[in-house]
Amino acid sequence: MNNTSVLSSTMTKYLFDWKLHLLVIVTSLLAEWIGIIKIPIGIGVLVLLPLLYAFIFTLLLNPNVIPTMKAVISKDRAKFASYAVLLSIMPFIAKFGVGVGPKVEEIIAAGPALLLQELGNITTALIALPVAVLVFGMGREAIGATHSIAREPNIALIADKYGLQSPEGIGVMGVYVMGTLFGAIYFSLMAGIIASMDIMDIRALAMACGIGSGSMMGACSAALAETVPEQAETITAFAATSNLLTYATGLFVSLFIALPFTEFLYKITSKFKKKNNSTAAIQTDPSLKIPEQSILSVTQSLSLLAVICIILLLSNWVGQGVDPISALPAMLILFACCIVGVLLKEIIPVNVPAIAWISIVAILISLPQFPMSEYVLVETDKLGVLQLITPVLAYAGFAISQMEVNLFKKSGFKIAVVALLTFTGTFLGSAVVAQALL
Template identity: 85%
Template sequence: MNDKSVLSSTMTKHLLDWKLHLLVIAVSLLAEWIGIIKIPIGIGTLVLLPLLYAFIFAILLNPNVIPAMNAVITKKRAKFASYAVLLSIMPFIAKFGVGVGPNIDEIIAAGPALLLQELGNVATVLIALPVAVLVFGMGREAIGATHSVAREPNVALIADKYGLQSAEGIGVMGVYVMGTLFGAIYFSLLAGVIASMNIMDVRALAMACGIGSGSMMGACSAALAEAVPAQEETVTAFAATSNLLTYATGLFVSLFIALPFTEFLYKLVSKFKKKSVDVAAETDFGAMMQEQAPLSTGQSFALLVVICVVLLLSNWVGQGVGPFDALPAMLILFACCVVGILLKRVIPFNIPAIAWISVVAILISLPQFPFNAYVLEETAKLGVLQLLTPVLAYAGFAISQMEVDLFKKSGVKIAIVAILTFTGTFLGSAFVAQIML
């Protein structure tokens, strides 16, 4: 990687800023202390996880959301939390990958369901697009907004095909922003409620969690594991495998199936549209997006060390396992992350580092791996939920002024379309997987 393209070395001190990480520790420990709250809601049970509280507490301390909080942490300090979000999800992804090996036979048996459930994402279009066009009067921005859950590969696809300044680009960026703000929280609530209703195989629901987003997959599967604690290992294994397969197949499904179908359905539905709203004029997402300078390898490793310390403290409060007792487990996950980051740097394919981390973690957990028993014994000391809580805390601090402004400008329209898109993706994938199991 060209050194000029990475974050300046003079900025490294801001990445390791003690105040930001101390606030994340405080928020995470408070959230873990509160614990899990279950609320019966008639049709099922609403499961409130510590990650939700951590996210809310961090938002309330974010100076971009509440200007008075600038006295607690400055905007300059808070903006570096965005770098920690991606890195903090890596040990969690490694923990998930380790859960695949012991369940490899069950996963192989469910192979067709894992491969084909991606086709269920077409339900996203069926549910969200008619509302976007007929209720909110959207134009072609509805195509970008409803063809997928709008994570990075989908944004890249729309940018390449239409351009981010196009109506389609406006739509995909709107859902992308909403997903960044609330996606993980929404998936955790949705998965918990559906699991508590006992209407679908938990394996199908776990597969539906693997949508190609580490934080969304993590929150979704954590809620499932809490709703069905006896099958936590199964949930972990199927969600991790599904997420990994989505990295490999999701973009192609979007390109050759979801996007053409969305174009077709838009032409059909738009014939009944009464009114068109120029969302592009209201909210120019493309013009406001700013690309972050990536971290160097050294910066990534240094920040990852700090994050691992934060995760150990969160695990201590949530799991009751002391940091020194859990240190070997964290070192195993750290090693997986290091190898995954290096593979991303040296292998000339556009494959996310977290995909490589998943592969490495799966390999060391397979029965054929020489130290498989030791890996499983040690990593069992780290809780799934406890590794995710700090991720959402960092995410709360990482919300920028741009995202706050975009949320205000887009109003409820994009938010509702995004929720329908997320719901369609989850239910569609779960339905296909249920049929195939």
């Protein structure tokens, strides 16, 4: 993936395709207008957020999912939504980072819990691997599928160690696709239910939100904040800090602890697998590998991000009731954090993603020692966390590719169950470790 080329200037016009962005605006505003729905389910409360509706709306408009929708938007247009997903998460990450500064003392006090809750990845394998091997008859695919939550750093680890066309590589890709399709939605539902049960420290649950991708963290923490609104600022701060530390420590925990443990558990579990049950849930198929995608130049990224910021202002208007003009200074602050983060990613030759730099910049400007921190906090308070994540999920619905649809059709129920068990194990394991150390 290091040799991917920059998107050609002739293709830049497709990044700003009016139909794609207009559909995202319409679906996002409709989702925000519907609002939050809470459903008591006995053991807790199921919280349905606007991000869920937005994702479903655009998923149903995606021509890769429903071929007849090509009359609404072509596959060529829809595929450019994947770029928007990566960029639209940036202002949201900046908003989270701004929430860390005022809570810095509380976060420092919880230091060991934040640093070590990644060890919850061991629980991931304990819950998901036996089902994958003993119930669904998976082979070494189970190692890739259940060693972690299977986001981009984990794919890179498995690709380097085994290769993506190996059984382990196909396994991690299966869970990755399920995470792309349903991860954020599942995390929001699971977090809301567990929080409403009032059995764990809300800080531990917030830390557990940070073990996934940016969209997973956002959906998860938004559900927590909606369930326990009086702790919204604490949830935001702990989730953002946890997510930032995940980039620093998560890969090493996977490499030196979670992956070796999963290998060991697989050797033990596979001894109990029926000899005639050797058919894996996922078959190695060259058509299921991650397609190489051109990256965006800095100019392309920041130009598209400016368009997305306008959409976020509209979503915030409907959801928060703050008109775009009043919220503009806040959005400009977040946009500035994104610019600095993107430039730092280009300038500093270390393998740290732009959203990590954006988090750091946002945290720094919200610290009490920063001269304009009070102004930053007052202005950014006009932007709702939930409203900044809804358009992200709208773009995500359009970004589902034919490869991901094909994999879901091939592996379907089995890999979906394994993926959900993996997500559940990772979240609960991280929350339990954090709870024990608080």
